[in-house]
Amino acid sequence: MILRSVRLAALALAALALIAFPQWSEGWESSRYATSILRDILIFAIFASSLNLLVGYAGLPSLGHAAFFGGGAYAAAIAAQRAGTDNLLLSLGAATVVAGILAAVIGFLSVRALGIFFLMLTLAFGQMVFAIAFQATDITGGSNGFAGVRRPELLGMDFNSADALYRLVCVVFIAVVLLLWRVVSSPYGRALVGVRENERRMRALGYDTRTLKFSAFVLAGAVAGIAGGLSAYAFRFVSPNDVAIGASITGFVMVLIGGAGTLAGPIVGAAVVLYIERVLSSSIDFSQTVLGVVFVLFVLLARQGIVGVARGAVHRIAP
Amino acid sequence: MIETRELRRRFGGINALDGVDLSVSEGERRALIGPNGAGKTTLFNVLTGELGATGGQVRLAGSDISALRPWQRARRGLARMYQRNELFDPLPARENVRLAIAASRGAYRPLSSVARADASAADEMLDGVGLAGKGATPARALSHGERRQLELALALARRPRVLLLDEPTAGMSPTETAKIADLIASLDRALTLLIVEHDMDVVFRLADRISVLHEGRVIAEGTPEQIRGDTLVHDVYLGKAVPM
Numbered sequence: 001m002i003l004r005s006v007r008l009a010a011l012a013l014a015a016l017a018l019i020a021f022p023q024w025s026e027g028w029e030s031s032r033y034a035t036s037i038l039r040d041i042l043i044f045a046i047f048a049s050s051l052n053l054l055v056g057y058a059g060l061p062s063l064g065h066a067a068f069f070g071g072g073a074y075a076a077a078i079a080a081q082r083a084g085t086d087n088l089l090l091s092l093g094a095a096t097v098v099a100g101i102l103a104a105v106i107g108f109l110s111v112r113a114l115g116i117f118f119l120m121l122t123l124a125f126g127q128m129v130f131a132i133a134f135q136a137t138d139i140t141g142g143s144n145g146f147a148g149v150r151r152p153e154l155l156g157m158d159f160n161s162a163d164a165l166y167r168l169v170c171v172v173f174i175a176v177v178l179l180l181w182r183v184v185s186s187p188y189g190r191a192l193v194g195v196r197e198n199e200r201r202m203r204a205l206g207y208d209t210r211t212l213k214f215s216a217f218v219l220a221g222a223v224a225g226i227a228g229g230l231s232a233y234a235f236r237f238v239s240p241n242d243v244a245i246g247a248s249i250t251g252f253v254m255v256l257i258g259g260a261g262t263l264a265g266p267i268v269g270a271a272v273v274l275y276i277e278r279v280l281s282s283s284i285d286f287s288q289t290v291l292g293v294v295f296v297l298f299v300l301l302a303r304q305g306i307v308g309v310a311r312g313a314v315h316r317i318a319p
Numbered sequence: 320m321i322e323t324r325e326l327r328r329r330f331g332g333i334n335a336l337d338g339v340d341l342s343v344s345e346g347e348r349r350a351l352i353g354p355n356g357a358g359k360t361t362l363f364n365v366l367t368g369e370l371g372a373t374g375g376q377v378r379l380a381g382s383d384i385s386a387l388r389p390w391q392r393a394r395r396g397l398a399r400m401y402q403r404n405e406l407f408d409p410l411p412a413r414e415n416v417r418l419a420i421a422a423s424r425g426a427y428r429p430l431s432s433v434a435r436a437d438a439s440a441a442d443e444m445l446d447g448v449g450l451a452g453k454g455a456t457p458a459r460a461l462s463h464g465e466r467r468q469l470e471l472a473l474a475l476a477r478r479p480r481v482l483l484l485d486e487p488t489a490g491m492s493p494t495e496t497a498k499i500a501d502l503i504a505s506l507d508r509a510l511t512l513l514i515v516e517h518d519m520d521v522v523f524r525l526a527d528r529i530s531v532l533h534e535g536r537v538i539a540e541g542t543p544e545q546i547r548g549d550t551l552v553h554d555v556y557l558g559k560a561v562p563m
Contacts, residue, residue, distance in 0.1 A: 183429045190433060191426035194407055194418045201405040204367065205422040206393035206477060212426055219429075
């Protein structure tokens with residue numbers, strides 16, 4: 001009980017420290033830059049965490065997850081640019097709902113397939129969404145995308161300044177992590193793990209496994225849409241790259257490097273990947289190669305990812 | 320309690336089930352014997368719905384369940400112990416059983432907590448199959464005999480009305496075989512059992528009645544004494560020496 005309280009207090013402190021990062025890092029020379037990197041890490045951590053619900057918990061290796069990230073980004077951008085609303089709830093709500101509906105359509109067809117066939121189907125549907133984003137110029141701006149996406153406001157607060165937007169991303173990130181923590185520790189989350197480990201046995205026990213997988217797919221898609229909406233505000237730009245296979249793979253790499261099937265894994269993975277892509281790339285020319293090598297090493301030597309390895313180490317020291 | 324009428328299943332040109340009529344009454348313990356390839360496991364797969372029938376009917380407690388999906392049949396009270404264990408290998412034994420218990424309450428409670436009562440019910444279930452104290456052990460770390468016991472616990476956890484046992488003693492040592500046979504013998508008499516088993520000592524010990532399956536048909540049915548004395552059964556099955 002005491003350990004639990006200490007843990008909760010530590011997590012609450014960490015959350016506060018995260019929100020207040022722009023303030024306490026003010027003295028640093030690169031504070032603004034660091035804040036923007038941290039903001040992007042949090043956005044991608046939401047994306048990777050949603051994918052982790054599928055890959056890590058339900059055992060569904062989706063290679064088309066960027067369709068929902070990008071779908072959410074487009075929805076938020078279109079809400080502001082074409083529908084003309086700057087209301088945060090409407091805009092982020094549209095991102096969530098559009099991504100959720102897209103996931104319902106794709107998920108309905110994909111969860112019928114198993115293993116490699118599921119992977120190929122999600123990949124194919126992801127490419128279809130990419131093609132639509134690329135060609136439906138009237139709605140999506142085609143290859144030019146949307147530039148200058150307006151940032152939203154809520155009850156008189158506007159999120160135009162870098163700090164305000166950062167705080168918004170932080171709060172949404174914390175809310176999503178709490179939600180996913182609830183979900184994976186609930187009977188529903190445990191049932192998803194059961195499906196991952198032995199779907200046949202789950203069916204024989206009376207679980208409707210197809211509906212379980214479908215609902216997880218829709219939930220993960222909707223959460224990815226939230227990340228997409230936030231990215232539209234952050235970069236003020238949405239393009240077909242947001243729904244492309246590259247973004248799907250980046251999410252997958254984050255999940256695997258950080259540790260699939262753990263809550264912290266995708267967050268750590270997002271931090272590592274963005275550090276290599278954004279920070280390391282300014283000092284060395286071959287940062288993409290570094291990322292590739294890191295990925296290969298984890299797949300070959302440590303499939304449980306950084307969080308899995310760290311847990312194992314803690315267990316050995318203090319069982 | 321469980322009944323089939325003219326049940327058929329074709330694989331290409333082969334009639335794995337060629338019109339099986341079987342009727343097992345409530346609380347009865349029925350053994351199903353027959354040579355390899357007689358269709359015993361196919362019959363189980365069609366009963367649970369994992370394989371579709373190409374003809375005929377499956378009835379459970381008087382109602383036709385032929386069109387139901389496997390998980391719906393499980394909810395109607397049909398459970399199965401697999402011949403090759405179907406467990407949640409990396410998960411602790413307790414969580415294996417807890418998943419089975421929680422199935423009866425439905426899985427769509429994404430924001431609620433896991434009921435503590437389910438964990439203690441799982442421990443009781445483990446005690447019941449002789450796995451007391453093994454709750455925290457991952458299923459994959461159990462011995463073969465213990466894994467069979469856990470497999471039985473999973474099948475029993477939902478308090479089924481009909482339990483299909485597919486070679487419960489497969490691959491077991493004589494001691495382990497005796498243990499699992501004792502367990503099955505001690506099950507609630509109200510539970511209807513359908514047992515596929517090659518070990519004739521176990522069959523004659525457990526069964527109230529025996530059905531003999533051969534080339535997808537029931538060729539004989541009766542009490543253990545009647546089956547022992549049946550010359551046709553001897554020809555197709557019992558009389559044949561076990562190949563060395």
